[in-house]
Amino acid sequence: MGNFIVQQCQIFVDPFHGLEDDDLQLALRVIHAPIEASSGVQLTGWAEGDEVAVKTLEKPSGLKPLRLRFEPRKRPAEGSAASLRWPATPRFSLPRSNWQAAISSSDGQGGLLDGLYLLTAMATPAQRTVENALSDVEDSRAAGSYAHRFNTFVKTTADGENLLPVKVAAPVVCMVLYSANPSLQAGSVVTVAPYEHAEVQKFVFDGSEEFVEIPQAFFHYTANSSSSKEFVCDVQGCQTDEGVILVDPCVLRSSPVTVTGLLASAAPAKAGPSSGPSSEHFERLHPKCGQLCKTFDPQRRGGVIRTMCGFNLGACF
DSSP, X not given: OOSEEEETTEEEEOTTTTOOGGGOSEEEEEEEOOOOOOTTEEOOOOOTTOEEEXXXXXXXXXXXXXXXXXXXXXXXXXXXXXXOOOOSSHHHHSOEEEEEEEEEEEOSBSSEEEEEEEEEEESSGGGOOHHXXXXXXXXXXXXXXXXXXXXXXXXXXXXXXXXXXXXXXOOEEEEEEEEXXXXXXXXXXXEEEOOOOSOOEEEESSSXXXXXXXXXXXXXXXXXXXXTSEEEESEEEEEOSSOEEEOSOEEEEOOOOOHHHHHHHHSOOOOOOOSSSOXXXXXXXXXXXXXXXXXXXXXXXXXXXXXXXXXXEOOOO
C-alpha cells in the first residue's frame, strides 16, 4: 500500500505505513458510514472506503455496563408492576463484545490522527454480519436525530445556552481486513464509534440509576415528540464539559398497526409486561421530571393521572 493517496483534492496518508506487525492489531476498511453531521451526533470523520489501523485493543472494566442489556435478569412475578421486558430482537438479545481501540487514521491533510474509539463486535463470530452491524448503526442514527431536535429545542428555553447538548457517538461499519487478535478474525464485520472514554454510565436503563436531568429529559423528549411510538432506551455514556455523550442507545419501537392487531386489541387480554413502548416502561424508566421536562411537556403535573406522551401516566414530581 502506498504512503499517500490523493482523493477529492485531499491528501490521505496510509495509516499502516511504518507499522511493524507487532504494532498492528487490526486493519479495518469502512464499508458503511450513513450517519450525517448534525448537532446531535459526534462523527468519526471517516468515509466509506477509508482504511484505519487499530494499534491496541483493551477491555477496561469501565465498559462492562454496556453488557448489562444482554444479561439475564431475575424476573418479578408475571404481571407485576415492577416487570420490565425487552423485545427478543437482536438489538436487545444478542450480546456484544466491546474494546477500547487506539486507532490511527488519515486526517486528509497529509497527517495522521490518533485517537481512542469504541470497537464493538457481536460476541458470537457467526453473528458478525453487515445486517446486525447496520441495525446497531440505525439505532444510533435515530437517537442522533432526536438529539439534534432536542438540542435545537433546548436552545430556545430560558437557560438553554447554559445547558449541555446531547450527542450520540455515531458508529461506522467496518470490515476486518487483517487481524493479529484471535478474538476478531479477518472478514468479521464490526462497528467503531468515536467514544474515547474508558467508562460508561447508565443514565436511563431500568429505573434504578441515579437521576441525571439532561439524559432523563432527553428520554422524555423522544417519547413525547414521537407520540410514544419510540423510546430511546438504554441511554448510556458519559457527561463531560462539552456535553452528554451517548453510546450504543437502543430504540424501542411500537409494532406496526395491522388489522389482526386491531382485532386482538379489542379482545380481553391477560395482564402482563409489554415489550414495546408502554406506560409501564415510561413510568419505570422516567420516574420523575426535572424542570427541563416541563418546558416541552408542561401538562405532566403531580397527583392526577392524565394523558401524557400518548399514555395515561401518574404523578411526576
